[in-house]
Amino acid sequence: MLKIYGVPISVHARKVIVVSRLKALPYELVPVAPVIPGSLPPNWRELSPTGLIPVMQDGDFTLADSSAICVYLERMHPQPSVYPSAPRDHASALWLEQYAGGTLFRQIVHPLFHETVVNPNILQQPTNPHRVDEVVTRAMPEVFGYLDSVCGGAHLAGPVLSVADIAVASNLVTLQYLGFMLDRSRFAKLAGLLDRTIRHPAFIEALRAEQPAVQQMGLRGDFLKPVLA
Ligand SMILES: N[C@@H](CCC(=O)N[C@@H](CS)C(=O)NCC(=O)O)C(=O)O
Structure with a gap:
């Protein structure tokens, strides 16, 4: 199952969450709020080189940018598409x-x-x-x-x-x-x-x-x- 690190009220985490839901992809949301230092997992800098959310993990593959994540989800699960073809x-x-x-x-x-x-x-x-x-x-x-x-x-x-x-x-x-x-x-x-x-x-x-x-x-x-x- 996909793991999404972030909080749902984050603008960029929500974008990834909506795209995952639209494509009916199950995900686990791991709560991480960069503005609350105590919420960061010990390997946070490895997961997110920028320190920002969201981060997505799909098995052993990690991505730390919402745009890159959405492109990845689209390529892995093309339908329904969230990128126009024209x-x-x-x-x-x-x-x-x-x-x-x-x-x-x-x-x-x-x-x-x-x-x-x-x-x-x-x-x-x-x-x-x-x-x-x-x-x-x-x-x-x-x-x-x-x-x-x-x-x-x-x-x-x-x-x-x-x-x-x-x-x-x-x-x-x-x-x-x-x-x-x-x-x-x-x-x-x-x-x-x-x-x-x-x-x-x-x-x-x-x-x-x-x-x-x-x-x-x-x-x-x-x-x-x-x-x-
Ligand atoms: N380009 C990044 C931007 C991510 C970003 O700015 N995330 C915000 C939350 S919406 C964040 O982590 N803010 C924490 C902070 O500014 O310390 C993406 O699209 O994922």
Whole structure:
């Protein structure tokens, strides 16, 4: 059975979890939260050279990057596919997955998670309101505006759900857990994409399974009530 090291509320771990569920691959989730040093297994640096989650083990094969893991799962279990086959759709899916993990995560979700959860609850340091304000007023409009502009059809890249939709939605879910709700009137197409993506049965299962962790961490899971009802 696949082993996935990480925590389900992690943007990148969730991407891998949703892809595994979509492909009906059983997995064992081994809880590791890099921001909580006590949660790291003794061989953590061997498993994850970057120290980041997720890490996947398939027998004696280990991978420590969510994009590489999703490609591996796709090659090992091609159906249902999460990578479009048409060249432009395929390239767009890779680009938007990268944009989600790079720009959307690094400029928005990561700093807000650190300011509002890690600093006050784990490091016992105050939240920096200026940094939060900077993210909300500068980065968010630009990044959400771009993503909204590329939401042309039902999915971000090609005719069916792809890794790009999953990557973007995973970021938006964690962001909303932090209480930063997507402005649904300003970014209506992006909101529609989020709604469609998280209503995929594999995404719903993943979200349902992570709710105990959401509650335990005191995060805001109320926006998912209609989806999980
Ligand atoms: N490129 C990596 C990024 C992984 C990543 O940034 N993971 C975050 C959680 S979503 C993490 O481990 N953060 C811990 C930290 O920043 O110390 C991937 O896609 O797997």
